[in-house]
Amino acid sequence: MTTHVLGDTGILTSRSLRHILRSPDTIITTAVTPIALMLLFVYVFGGAINTGSDESYINYMLPGILLITIASGIAYTAYRLFLDLQGGIFERFQSMPIARSSVLWAHVLTSLAANLVSVGIVIGVALIMGFRTGASVAAWLAVAGILILFTLALTWVAVIAGLSAKTVDGASAFSYPLIFLPFISSAFAPTDSMPGPVAWFAENQPVTSIVNTIRALFAQQPVGSDVWIALAWLLGILVVAYAFAIAIYRRKIS
């Protein structure tokens, strides 16, 4: 049975990708909020924010916007998983001779694909709005790697939410704090402009190190220790969320 893991995951992934293609509004909705935020910050608040650097404000805030895009996108992953559980198709899959982990992995891979498309759309709009970077191919790949890791980590958090939610609203509500987290970080304003306790929180939460790393990569500056802190956070969240999700899944299917 395990020999079918890849094949079964592929079949089920193409199924849920088809769901997204049939309702592209999920990708558009995911991209619309970050784009609106980007317009708001660049053309309304941005002029009043002193970032302490020569970079244009859109260059400064794009990393944070990309994280918000992903944080809102994974809500749909929890939502789709929840609907499968509700509708009975999940039980059908579980009673069939298919690799059991495939059902979850299909949702995870779909989440990755959908979020990368949303991120691509947001970057496209940012380019139109004046975002510029001289980043090398290697730097772009590093940014992509961090965003993929971020998506995977949050996707497994979404899997926990999707598996344990009791209502549709519950399945997606968990993402609100995640969407909010970048606002209390270095994403939109330097942390040293914030009052003590807030600044302490902002400097020590995962988003700041991730934002600083991506920003440095785009600006062709050294990433410093931020990249290691960011990677530690991302891998830590990924491992913990994965372990929790699998434990819940096991309990659910046994």
Next chain:
Amino acid sequence: MRERAENGEPDMTTNQALEPAIRVQGIEKSFKDLHVLRGVDFDVRTGSIFALLGSNGAGKTTLVRILSTLLKADAGTATVHGFDVAAKPGDVRESISLTGQFAAVDEVLTGRENLVLVAKLRHLKNPRAIADDLLARFSLTEAGNRKASTYSGGMRRRLDIAMSLIGNPPIIFLDEPTTGLDPQARIEVWQTVKKLAGQGTTVLLTTQYLDEAEQLADRIAILHKGTIIQNGTLAELKRLLPPAKVEYVEKQPSLEDVFLALVGDTDETDTADDDRSYGTVPARKEPR
């Protein structure tokens, strides 16, 4: 059903030699304080239709979930197609198909895509040909390219059952296959089930509709408060009550009378006759 009784039992000795398709022994299951199954025993003969009859909350679905490896029993053993459900769940899954209480179709996909999906997941060759064949068999060819969300309840249930047949599993579980269907759709499902059993598939179906068990089943087991309180053919069950009571008209007790007498709830027997016509059954309250 009557035809089946004749061709289905060519001679008793070979049937007894055959291992039953499903064997359930002493199955118990509790959810926290709720003791849902309290030691369930029964056998289902290969190629027969076996109806598990019971009210809402009697534990029918729990039992089906245990037999289809979705749930683990607290005690007891069950074998399906010769495989122990706890020790060999993978082999059990190869031998069965489950049609759950809620039509488990993917509403975003078309009917054809649903069938192709299941055929691929069962690792069969020519999934498209299988899908076309099943669409034709279930009169869904014209609707095949429409999203399943546009289907009527009956069509959706037909698609659901069609998905279950892919790969020709020898044993099929149907959990309340006609709940929520209109009379026409119910009859369609009944015809499908009869056809299936006619081709040698073993069918275990659960139902709360007495006429459904009466129409379809070779054997009927009544699950009440977590145990099987009666198990037999329709004729055997009917014999449990005096064969006829003389009123203004002489009438045979219906299965419903037997059921209510066994379950010990008599306040609704006066509706028994009205319920015989297909369709208008669901409004009854089930005894607890």
